Amino acid sequence: MTSHLIRDARLVPLAPGEEAPDRPLYLHVERGVVSAVGPALARPDGVEESDAEGRWLIPGMWDQHVHLAQWTLASQRLDLGGARSPEDVTRAVAERIAEWPDHPVIGWGHRSGGWDRDVTVSELDVVSGDTPVVLISGDGHHAWLNTTALMHLAMPVRDSVVREAEWFAAYARLSTLVGDDGTSPEAYRRTLEHAASMGIVGIVDFEFSGGAREWAERWAAGADLLKIRMATYADTLEEVIAAGLRTGHALPGCGGRATMGPLKIISDGSLNTRTAWCCEPYADAHRLEYPSGQPNLSGDELRVLLARAHESGLEVATHAIGDAAVAEALASYAATGARGSIEHAQMVGRDDVKRMAELGIRASIQPAHLLDDRDLTEKIWGDRSERCFAFRWMLDDGVELAMGSDAPVSALDPWLAIAAAVHRSGDERAPWHPAQSLTPREALAASVDGQPMVQPGSRGDLVLLDRDPLEESGDSAATAELLRTMPVAATFVDGTAVHDVR
Incomplete structure (x- = not known):
């Protein structure tokens, strides 16, 4: 670990009651x-020194929810994020096959939840022939495959998409x-x-993977930044327990910076596939096999998993998007004493937010x-939208917020997430349910893994910014634009620069 002296940095206050020092300061990072x-x-002998030149210094940012292999692969996939109909997709697939006739087509990003009909394998077969085609939805919870791909992946041939557990x-x-070239250590x-160029120092990786062994191999090959x-x-839980890994323990062969995280449980589905589990039926429930997801x-199954993880020293991250799923997850945490998080908590009941706070x-x-x-x-979801992304309720009730991207569902970009939390609109429309907005300070505080303003005892994971991240500019739209375009000058992990454009 590098010993590093940084001079003339402006500290950014994050926690309630903190105030920024009235002038730039020096700080020494050691071990x-x-x-x-x-x-x-004073700079001790042999200590590296750098000049912040009055830039703003914040704790290093964490993305608390990433599917790292999928995000790494995303740049190589057919981008279907702009598709507005099944016909848009099949046209794009046909064009890709015409350009690269000998290559399988892996697509990402279409959102069929807003389309006026269900898609079929048959229509994909018409444009693809024998070329395998796998089109992964933008929420990651289903995929549209052609017959060739279904057979190659040893799945029953059908005329509909593959969803949820079968797709996972x-x-x-x-x-x-x-092949796996897209997830090589170099990639x-x-x-x-x-x-790192965006100020991220840490990632919680929710990828389906080979676990600690794969990370040790990547680490040795240079993916150790x-x-x-x-x-x-759940399918690898017993292996983790048998290996003696507990939340916070260093992964073997990774030098202490890669650690064991939580058990991830996917307790319900997603909005786009209408599989998120809700207390009331969807507005288009007549189309659905399960009207409420x-x-x-x-x-009982959920409680067994939480109890097993808890007794074995593992936190739990429970994916719950619908309000019924959130309520059931909280009941399971209460029954087992397990600790951890609700991942997404996209639609919540008002009382369940209070219970989340009570349970910690x-x-x-x-x-x-x-x-x-x-x-x-x-x-x-209609009128229930006022209970969606209810960040203000959560913060005011004392729930700890931990922000992330869910990349590749959204871009691995903390500033996009912060801007969305502040302005709640990505286009010219007014903010969506603005009463649930956060301030820039609150959103930034939820992005730094619980760290307060930098002080003695803080981690040596630091970020220098060219602009004050707490600057507000008239209205939330202008403030969000400042946040989305935040220039990152340098990022340090354990005091060592991993990105520096000064």
Whole structure:
């Protein structure tokens, strides 16, 4: 770990009651921790020194919800985010196959929840022939495959999309179709370098993967730039427990910066697929096999998993998007004493927010999702939209917020998430349910892994910004634009620069 003296940095207050010092300060990072902060510090012999030149200094940012392999692969996939109909998709697939006839087509990003009809395998077969085609929805919860791809991935042939648990299991086999060059250590390193350029020092990785062994291999091959917390899933839980890994423990072979994270449980589905489990039916329930969505696990199954993780020293991250799923997850945390988070908490009941605070369960939120889900939410959840992305309720009730992207569902960009939390609109329209907005200070505080303003004892994970991140400019739209375009001058992990454009 580098010993580093940074001079003339403006500290940014984050916690309630904190005030910014009235002048730039020096700080000394030693053995990965800020050891001193003051108006003038002498540089010990052999210590690296750099000049912040009056820039603003914040704690390093964390993305608390990333599917890292999928995000790393996203740049190589057919971008279907702009598709507005099944015909748009099949046209794009046909064009890709005409350009690259000998290559499988992996697409990402279409959002069929707003389309006026369901898609079929047959229409994809017409434009693809024998070329395997796998089109992953923008929420990651279903995929539209052609017959060739279904057969290659050993799934029953059908004329409909593959959803939820069946798709999650099939995704793990996708490398048999396309290889794994896109998730090489070199590709991971490029992804981590890009994250560092935005001020990210750490990532909670929710990828379906080979676990600690794969991370050790990546680490040895150079994908060691940032801090990583690796999640596990139910199918590998016993392996993790048998290996003696507990939340916070260092992963073997990763030098202490990659650690064991939580058990991830996907308790319900998503808005786009109408599989998020709700207390009331969807507006278009007549189209659905399950009018209110459905849980992926029974209450008893959920409690068994939480109890097993808790007794084994693991936190739990429970994916729950619908209000019924959130309520059931909280009941399970209460029954088992497990600790951790609700991932997404997209639609919540007012009383459940209070219960989340009482139980000390974090809300792991992805504000950029509201930009994509606004219109569909209004269409199929109607008046319940006022209870969606309820960040103000959560913060006011004392729920700890931990922000992330859910990349590749949204971009791995903390400033996009912060801007969305502040302005709650991504276009010319007025903010959506602005009463649930956060201030820039609150949104930034939810993005730094619980760290207060930099002070002695703070982690040596730091970010220098060319602009004051707490600057507000007239209205929330202008403030959001300042946040989305925030220039990052330097990012430090344990006192070592991992990005520096000064």
